Amino acid sequence: MIKMGRRRKRVTAVVVEELPHVIVVPGLSEVLRDLSSKGFQIAKSKESLNITPESVLVMKITDHIEQLQGLDPHLEDESELHKLWDLDSIGIDATIPIPDDSVSYQAYLDTVKYEDGQYWIKLPWRMNKADLPNNYYKALGQMYSLIKEQKRKGQIEAYQKVFDEHARLGFIEEVPMTNPTDQCHYLPHHGVLKDSETTPLRIDFNSSSKSSSHAPSLNDCLMTGPTMTKKLYDVLLKFRINKYAYTADISKAFLRVGLQEEDRDYTRFVWLSDPNDETSPIKTYRFKSVLFGATSSPFLLQATIDYHLKTSDSPLKEVLASNFYVDNFQGTASEEWELINIYKEANKQLKVANMPLRQWTTNNPNLQCLIKEDFQDYIPPKKTSVLGLHWNTDTDTLSLKPTRFNY
Numbered sequence: 001m002i003k004m005g006r007r008r009k010r011v012t013a014v015v016v017e018e019l020p021h022v023i024v025v026p027g028l029s030e031v032l033r034d035l036s037s038k039g040f041q042i043a044k045s046k047e048s049l050n051i052t053p054e055s056v057l058v059m060k061i062t063d064h065i066e067q068l069q070g071l072d073p074h075l076e077d078e079s080e081l082h083k084l085w086d087l088d089s090i091g092i093d094a095t096i097p098i099p100d101d102s103v104s105y106q107a108y109l110d111t112v113k114y115e116d117g118q119y120w121i122k123l124p125w126r127m128n129k130a131d132l133p134n135n136y137y138k139a140l141g142q143m144y145s146l147i148k149e150q151k152r153k154g155q156i157e158a159y160q161k162v163f164d165e166h167a168r169l170g171f172i173e174e175v176p177m178t179n180p181t182d183q184c185h186y187l188p189h190h191g192v193l194k195d196s197e198t199t200p201l202r203i204d205f206n207s208s209s210k211s212s213s214h215a216p217s218l219n220d221c222l223m224t225g226p227t228m229t230k231k232l233y234d235v236l237l238k239f240r241i242n243k244y245a246y247t248a249d250i251s252k253a254f255l256r257v258g259l260q261e262e263d264r265d266y267t268r269f270v271w272l273s274d275p276n277d278e279t280s281p282i283k284t285y286r287f288k289s290v291l292f293g294a295t296s297s298p299f300l301l302q303a304t305i306d307y308h309l310k311t312s313d314s315p316l317k318e319v320l321a322s323n324f325y326v327d328n329f330q331g332t333a334s335e336e337w338e339l340i341n342i343y344k345e346a347n348k349q350l351k352v353a354n355m356p357l358r359q360w361t362t363n364n365p366n367l368q369c370l371i372k373e374d375f376q377d378y379i380p381p382k383k384t385s386v387l388g389l390h391w392n393t394d395t396d397t398l399s400l401k402p403t404r405f406n407y
Contacts, residue, residue, distance in 0.1 A: 104223040104296070108303050113260070118354035119304050120258040124223040124296050129266060132185050132221050133211040136270075139186035140282070143270050146190060147278065156275050158201045159191055163271060163285070171255040171289045175268070177282065184265035185218055187291075205269065207294040218266060218294060225299025228306065232387060235325050236398075239386060242332035244339040244364045245396070247386055248346070248357040250305075253327030254297055256355045257290040257304050267291055302326060308353045316345045329357060330386060339364055347374070363393040 104124040111122040123129075150156040166172045178184065187205040194202055207218040239245060250256065259267065267287035274280040290297050302324070309321040319342065323331035329346060333339035343360070350357050360371045361384045372378050384391045389398045 104225040104299070105303070108225070108300070109307075111260070112304070112307060117352075118256065118258050119308065120260050121290070121300055121304065122260050123263045123266070123294075124225055124299075125221060126223045127216070127221050129221060129263075130183060131216060132218065132266060133215045134182070134184055134186060135188075135209060135211045135215075136186045138209060138211055139188045139268075140270055142188040142190075143272075144278065146188075147272065147275050150191065150275070155191060155193075155201065159203065160275055162191075162201060162203050166255070167285075169252075169255070171252070171287065172285045173264075173288050175265075175284050175286050177284050184268050184286075186268045186270060187218065187293075189269055202292070205267075205291050205293045207291070222294060222296045224295045225303070228299060228302040230325055232325075235330070235387060236389070239330055239332060240398075242334040244334070244336060244362065244367075245330070245332045245391075246339065246343065246360065246362040246364075246367065247328070247330040247384070247391070248360045249329060250327040250350065250355045251358045253355065254292045254301050255289045256353070257301055259287055259289050264288060298326060304353070305355070308355075309349060312349055312352075314345055314349050316342060317349075320346055320349060325387060328387060336364060336366060339367055340370065343367060343370070361391070361393060363396045 107124050108121065113120045147156065150159050163172070167174070187207060188209050189203050189205045192202045192204055194200060207222075208220075210217045210220075264286045269285055271283050271285065272278065272280045273283055290300050305324055306321055309317045314320065319331070320329075323329055331342065333342060339362070343362075347357055358375075359381060360375070360378075361381065362368055362371070368380075384393060386398060389400050391398055
C-alpha cells in the first residue's frame, strides 16, 4: 500500500521509464522478472496498462536499479518503500547514511594528525579491539601454503621484492616476535597478478580472516565509514565536458596514509627470513600505514585526501577535491592555461601530503611536453584508461570492449 493523501491505494503495477538503447543496465532483466513473479505488472508506459493511474508506481532507473530490488506488493505504506530503497542503496548513494557513519567520520576528524610530512590516522573501531583474536596460527599455516604455491608458480622473488620495497618506503616495519596470546592480530596474505606496468604483483591482506567460525575478523571489528566515492556515471560525464582532459593517480595510495602506533599490532603478518628455505626463522611485520583490504580503508584514504585539500590554502582546492575518484584524479579544462594550473597545483598539493601523483596523461600536446620535463623517468603508458574505459588521447575518444550477453 502507498498513501495517496488521506487514502491508501495498493500498487499493482510498475512503469519503468525506457532508457536510450545505448545504455546497458546490468541485472535489470533479472529484477523485472522478480517483480513480475511477485504479481506486479511491468510496463513502459501508463497508457499500456488497464488499471487506475493511482495503482501505478513510475520508477526511473537512470541512477540505480537497486531501488527496484526487493519491492514488495504487501508493504504497508510509502515510508516503508522509501526505507527499503534506502537500505538497498547503502554503500552506493552517498546521500544515504549507513550505521556508524557520523561516529566514524567524527572519530577521524578528532584523531587525524599531520606529522613528518604525512597524515596519520587511527582505525575506526566498531567494537572493543581487545575482543579480536590473534589469528596467529591460521596466518602461519597459510603463509607456508602460500610459499609452496609461489615457488611452484615462480613468483617467490617478486613477492619478496614487494615486501622489501614496502619496508624500504616505511609502509611496514619488522617487530619482535611476541607470545601469540598477546593483544595483537595476524593477517593472512596472498598475491594478485595485475595487468599493470607499475605494479605487476599486488599483495592483498585478508582482513576478513577468522580464527574460528564464531570469532570476529578485523573487518567485523571496524566501521566501514561513510561512502565518499562519487557515482561513476557522473565522473565519466564530467570527463567529457571541456576541450582538454587529464588523468593521473596516486602512487601506492592506501599505503601513503600512516597508521598511528596504537593500532599497528592489529595489522601484523608473518614471513620467512628466507622464503626459499622453509626452515629459516619466521619474521613478524606490522603495517605503519593503511592496508589494502580492510573495510575502512577506502573511507580513510578518501577522507584524508578530502581533508588535506579542503583545509589547504590552495585557490583550486575545491576543483582538486572534486576531481578524485578514490585514488584516481581526472578532469577537464576549457583553456590551456587553466589545464596547466590544475596540473601544477595538483602536484604541489599532493606532494605536501606525501601522495605523489603519477601516470599523468592528457590530450594537450603542451602539457605532455611539461610532464616529460617534470618527470625525467616518464614513459607514456602503452594503454590509457579512464575508470575502465580506453581513452585514445589522439582522437579524444572513449571506448570499451564489447561484452556478449546471454539472455
